[in-house]
Amino acid sequence: MGERYALFSVTDRTGIVEFARGLTELGWRIIATRGTARALADAGIPVIPLEQWTGLPEILGGRVKTLHPKVHAGILARPLAADLAEVTAIGGKLIDLVAVNLYAFEEVARRGTIEEAVEAIDIGGVALLRAAAKNFARVVVCSSPQDYPFVLEALRVHGEVPVELRRRLAARAFQLTACYDAIIARFLEQDGAQADSLPESLLLFARPVLSLRYGENPHQSGAFYQDPLRSLPFEVLQGKPLSYNNLLDLEAAWRAVAELPPPAAVIVKHNNPCGAAVAEAPAEAFRRALAGDPDSAYGGIVALNTEIDEETAEALQGIFLEVIVAPAYHPEALERLARKKACRVIRMREGAVRGLEIRSLLGGLLVQTPDQGEEDPGSWKVVTRRAPTESEWRDLQFAWRVVRHVRSNAIVLARERQTVGIGAGQMSRVDAVRIATLKAGARARGAVMASDAFFPFPDGVEVAAAAGVTAIIQPGGSIRDAEVIEAADRLGITMVLTGRRHFRH
Template sequence: MRRYALFSVTDRTGLEDFARGLVGLGWEILATRGTARALAAAGIPVTPLEEWTGAPEILGGRVKTLHPLVHAGILARPTEADWAELAAIGGRPIDLVAVNLYAFEEAARRGSMEEAVEAIDIGGVALLRAAAKNFARVIVCSRPADYPLVLQALRQEGEVPLELRRRLAAQAFRLTAWYDAMIARYLEGADAPSSPLPEMLLLSARPVIALRYGENPHQAGAFYLDPFRSLPFEVFQGKPLSYNNLLDLEAAWRAAQDLPPPAAVIVKHNNPCGAAVADTPARAFRRALAGDPESAYGGIVAFNAEVDEETAEALREIFLEVIAAPAYRPEAMAHLARKKACRVIRMQEPAVPCLEIRSVLGGFLVQTPDREEDDQGAWQVVTRRPPAASEWEDLRFAWRVVRHVRSNAIVLARGRQTVGIGAGQMSRVDAVRIAIQKAGERARGAVLASDAFFPFPDGVEVAAAAGVTAIIQPGGSIRDPEVIEVADRYGMAMAFTGRRCFRH
């Protein structure tokens, strides 16, 4: 029985070698109009598909492979009944399908909605799905990288093993699933979603950075990006970014963007260890570094203002893995070039993600991001003494920082500078103790922010004993009256925000 291969490709990488190899093995080539012209120009025998079906391409090429002879030839199983039915309509079995899909992603990035919709492939997706469904008989090639594997198997064994055909089918279905998810994502972007959480979660992303490994050397890692988003940073110098670098970079950049400029945030192991706002980026960095210079060693610093020469000089005072900022002056880059191993990165404000997604227990946790602006008009002073003006300024600053600290989270601040941070503790009072230990004498006269309510008065008592003068917290504990009573007893000011800001 003759063997037929059907080609319909936009990416012609490796096409001539593959088709010529199949012809050399006795195969006959069918191809859609554009692909047939390319093969014929290369001197490869080819039958245009419209001659084979007797039906011309119509609607500007939108309908060319949607024909019973094509899909019956692909979907027919090797049974007497299927062969008889195929023969009755004048069809012949197609044993290999090689298809590329229209470049929808490029069209969607480049042009209008009309151009993007025109680039939605219908026939190609149908061909791939049909061939992949019947992989027990049909070989499906959805990318040029498949061609050498198939040709080698045919030359060595006379057939493509079932296991390889199964893998090729899985790759084809993965491609069509990604393609459809990408189209759905694009069309959803045309209007605001009717619900903050989708009825069906569709993920479409490409690997854009191959990482040496994941969190640890024995784990594989890569950075995937939504096809409609550009890489939100540019690396000017330094070693390649690691998995942990990217986690910390995102944490530092988000925290810096949450503060008024010029501000600096230093992150270590996904937690801020220092943050400050000042009149210059250099002063902001030095004050952030003073918050916890020991923990800052080997960390990541993010600025929300341009890095100048003075800031670059200050950055040379400590070893840092990554420096991130929206811009750098040329003289600053000249100084930073001496830190050859340090990654220097220019950040762009990425589009705010609609959803935050984590994998857990074989499924996904999905939530909307905590990006709402604080309604400070709804904050409530609950103690007899209201915060002084300077305390309010520090409380607002501390509250912005504590949103970026892993819970249970406590931030001590003074003069819009963190002086002690307690992060990721199982007990809130322990988080208070760690923040006070980090602050030392600087705790006296500082304010405190807590990401959630105090379940017991002990955290407030420990803070008061260290000299903390004011507290901001969500409130909402059944023991709020006891907590407020302790604050009043020590002459502290306390405000409730009415909103928790856990970050697990």
């Protein structure tokens, strides 16, 4: 076997000296770009500077150094007589291994200017990885320091790297370059651009940032992946590691409470609000949210949209909660919450934004823009003879904000900006009304009701009226709207149509 050459160009030099030394001991010769060559030479490892290999110096301030025919011909040449002759004709040699890692674009993009980010876009490194990965039948490509030990072991044991390993390494390299390009495209789109419209091509790139014990059930695997350009939107201040279901409920609770005027509290159980309230102080908001359905709240997740103070922390002591979420905590509140050792205490960071909503479905992806944005109560229509009173208007607006976060079919009963009964996820809308009024009991008398979609029949209005509901808000749009409105008039209920549906499946 003739001389074998390895080309190194790395920014992360973890393990590179040991790798180069191991290759040298096996008879390999090392070619390296300027900074990598200096590091290897300082470690006493024989190295051929790339400039000497190509006969040309780096130019354009380092923008061009590996983009040279001798480099890429040496990597891409197949073991064919014609290919070998062409490489020889330009004074080149075959390169059998490429070790490259890319400029840390995402780190610069998170904290630097757009000009600095553009300079951190790697061109030559990506080209080297793609070339070596394409020619994996002959060339070994190492795109991470984690690859070095496996390659060295294979060379020491077998004298070569088996094709199966070369193929796996090539796949890893292409995954890296695909993610790298997607991050750049996402950055240049500008932050949040995808939240308002559906993209022509959906570039998905995420890395695991939290390992989970399991998924929804113990026999399922689970992890939380995140856009590399974003920081984790929350901080775990205390408690056990978050579970898959905790994260689902945490997001549902935070999404709901963020729509309410502070101070507000929302308690979520199994991805549905079971209590929500607005009050003059956060402790009172929590107590009122809890009173909405104290049985269902046990083992739930509570989110508040203002700082948790000492009084609120004390109020939270009275019930078992899986997670507490808030934007800030008073130091004395954290001391009190430390008594709930198993409870996860989460601080939500600023800028926790929502992008496209994506679900896997039938081997593909179902994508939509999020159901968000302020609604204009001025565009709502009172369609009954009686208009809502001032207090009913206030409660209708509150209930309408909450119902959009309840699984369809969804019904919310509220009074004095506090939920008193919620019917969620029913196949029949009238059954959702029955459940909500059952949960409310006597508190339904004088309450208002919000429905996430229109009433197909008057029966839902009739059940609500029998329970004592005095006002209803719903989108309208049923072919039987006239019958539904007539039933409301007949029963003395005021009804408001919003013209916008809020299904949540």
